[in-house]
Amino acid sequence: MAAPSPTGQTIRSPFGPIAGMQQIRLFRIYNHYRLVISLMLTGLLFVDPFATDSRLRWEDYYQAGIFCYLAITVFIGLLMMAGLKPRERHISLSILVDIAILHFLLLTSSGITNGIANLVIVTVAAGNILNPTRFGTFYAALAAICSLGISGWAVLAINETADDIVRAGTLGILYFATAVVLQSISKRMIRSEALAHSRAKSIAELEQINRQIIQRMRTGILVLDQFGQVRLMNAAAEELLFGAPTLKTPHLSHTTPLPSPLKQGLQEWRENPDKRIEPFQATPTSPLLQATFAQLDQDQGDQTLLFIEDLSKITQQAQQMKLASLGRLTASIAHEIRNPLGAISHAAQLLDESPNLAAGDQKMLSIIHRHSKRVNGIIENVLDLSRRKAADAQRVNIPEWLEEFRSEFRQTDHDGSPVHIVLNIHDPVPVARFDKSQIEQVLVNLCDNGLRYSKEQTGENRIQLETGATSDGERAYVDVRDFGPGIAKEHHSSVFEPFFTTEKTGNGLGLYLARELCEANQAHLSLVDDEQPGCRFRITFAHPGRVI
Template sequence: MTASSTLSKTTAPVASAGDLLSTRQRGELFRVYNYYRLVLGILLIGLLLVDTTSFDGRFRQLDYFQAGVISYLAVNAFIAVLMLTGFQPSERNISVSILLDILIIHGLLVSSSGITNGMANLVIVSVAAGNIMTPGRMGTFYAALATLSSLAIALWAMLEQGKSADDVVSAGSLGIVYFVTAAALQYIAIRLRRSETLANSRARSLAELEQINQQIIQRMRTGILVLDREGQVRLMNTAASEMLAGYTFSAQSAEIEKTTGAHFLPASLLTGFKSWLLHPQQIIAPFQPTITSPPIQATFAHLDQNSGELVLVFLEDISRVTQQAQQIKLASLGQLTASIAHEIRNPLGAISHAAQLLDESPNMDNTDQKMLAIIHRHSKRVNAIIENVLGVSRREASAAELIDLQPWLEQFRDGFVQSRSPHKSVLIRLSVQPDTHPSARFDTSQLEQILINLCDNGLRFSQLHCGEAKIEIITGIAADGACAFIDIKDYGPGIAKENTSSVFEPFFTTDKSGTGLGLYLAKELCEANQAHLSLINTKRPGCCFRIMFAHPGRII
């Protein structure tokens, strides 16, 4: 079932005739109608100021006619003042006003020249207004009341005034006009209101679909931008904002953005965009927003193939593609390690057992003891390599949860120090950026595994370099104001510049006793949780590894 069909079932049904007008609409129509009644009252007052003998008919009861006209104008003026003060008439108020109009106009007809007076046509306006504002049975009642009143006046004139039966015929004709007017206006009003209700229903469906599309676009992991041909950003979703957070813009674009408030592409991406405009078949090279950000691949497409004024940009985090490739590689590695573990461990076990037997021999001199120590040490190292490779290949899927980093890191630090303290003195300083409350979505067991690896490395190198096992853990919010980070700083000798690009490669190590899989595994676990592990330059001795988390609202 499509979204549109689902939404169509949730929209309100077409309203009934009695519910076609809202209170606001009915009030606006009644306001206009009351203006008409004010004008009519003023015209009738003006009629009293002219010579009544100049008209064809004479007033039967001039005093009553004058009192009725003045009262009619006074009532309508009072209602107008009430509406100016904010009074909203209800359906009952409107019905009473229409009924009074019909009765008052017929009363004026009685006091003037009867049903043949041209003023009888004013009743048609009142019936029409009543059927527009309160259609249905009440509208039919207006027509019936007007018809009966007209017939009553005609019969009274014929019986009491000696008028001819022509007045009755005229009253009957007016009655037909009243009913035809009521029926026609009710039909038109119902059709119009149903059309309006249907249009509103479709508008709500479109608004709901637009809201759903916005939610989908904002929740997408792919960054989406809409640009004009000058590189000005017209639309940007959350993922794109996160990917480009902290990026350096060109000086010209930054100056324009500062003065006009317009948003432009970052310098490197803008260069690639202009190159694509000249060569649409060209694929630009991946770029990296910041040193702590994963590489991003941008692809472009014209939003409107005819005009080509707007361009759609897709930003894809290449680390996800790399992650998929790594999963395939790890699957192959798992098969490989499963097949060779037995082949390696059997001879390795034989070597270790033989070394133990030699160690028990009474004829071993110092040279032989040194050789046995080498055999033991490297046997343990080979076994550790096998265990680490198996650990990488057997890695389970992440079960991410939202973590409040400050209390979680405090608990981790206390547990880590307690587990190491019986063997050696350990100092871990934990600090949180002021006025921040960092949180991240991550698998806690995998995050603990990553931090144990990084902290062990940092403490070991700090101990070797300065004679004290100490590190510093810093957490806070990145420059984008949403994504959290954790920095692990040590006081060791640091990593040589030529080795910085290789620290996360498997089996690369500068420690003779290491396996070279710790940082590789840590980076893999970060990518599995949509985080990014990187080595950053802090312009101080030692190393600083940063874990940059994804937005906490993003679903993993």
């Protein structure tokens, strides 16, 4: 395999890319060592220049060899400083050149007994570290042959003692021993480094997977320091507390302060860890939230783990279970209920056709008609809950969609009275993803209610539609405002509960069904209290990148 380098050059190592990158680093270190040695040998030429004749065989060749070695090491060093990344053949050639030059210096100096022979051991060791394969053994064999050749030549040509041959043989054994030991150590180190790299990569992948899992969780998770500042949070926490989009890169810190109810709850929990914090709303349009605290570091106690749960989800699940049971019950007895209900309605219609009805009887028949229609509406709504289809989401341009909706809604019959719908668009409006048919059903419900209450209060069918972007600029919203009497504040928390109504003729399922349809499209329907006349309902859509 090949280890990539910044310049595109590679070192092909049989031990993988990690070993190749390690070879480049080690060769840099070895070249620094060569440069230092060549400088030291050059410096020694000027230390005792008058005593070299008795110790050197060929002084001129010896000095030329040292200057040549210095020039080679300086040249390679400059190339590497210029950005050259050595390949495997460059390393092998450098080791061979070192072995050849060092033995040339031994030949031209005092022979194998010279201290330069110890430098050959270092070169063989470096060759086996940089290339821990059979080629490293070749370095040891070449060095041993050169040492024996120099000693043999000295014995035969200039009558040196045979002790040089013994010393050369000892050095040869030392070369091979160095090669065997360092190859084994280098291979173990390379395998250990590769294993450590593999494990580090696995840990990094697991950390990335855990981070993605945490980011995808619908439970908000925050890590707070001892001062209550946010150290880490997932996307759900950003969305629930700060209204941030859910698919952004997670922030390592957050400069926005915690909502005051949550900050107060944190203080109360630190004073009494067994106390359960009361549910709260981060903003007037956000759902009801429940915070749970836990100590993250038991030893130091300086960080707090915070979980944020959307209570509307839990309430919704409970209500869904209740209405699912009610839907099954209603489906099973709808036929039995509708038969007598139909008989009652038919009998009332027959009585209504009688010409001899008193005024009191007419009033009673009106009550029968009204309540029969109400019972039938309740059955229809509960049946709709039990057979509701899944959302078919698509990207929608909100302003264009609202223009089409307003045009079509005006054409429906509203007691023959003209309908005034004011549309306010605050550009830019982000794109949203939802099922148009389901959200249109929500808007029809809200607009019908708004027109009815506006007419009761002002005498005219008038409502206002408004669209724009949330404070984070990433999500769209649609407001439906009427000009009726409004809803009492004590009923604000109950308007979306099933079967809650302040009217005698209502069944209390309209707003509940509207919120259910919004939740099915990952949108949120809320009642906005802006101290203005009438009611203002807001649909806040999810981030368009969020998968439905």
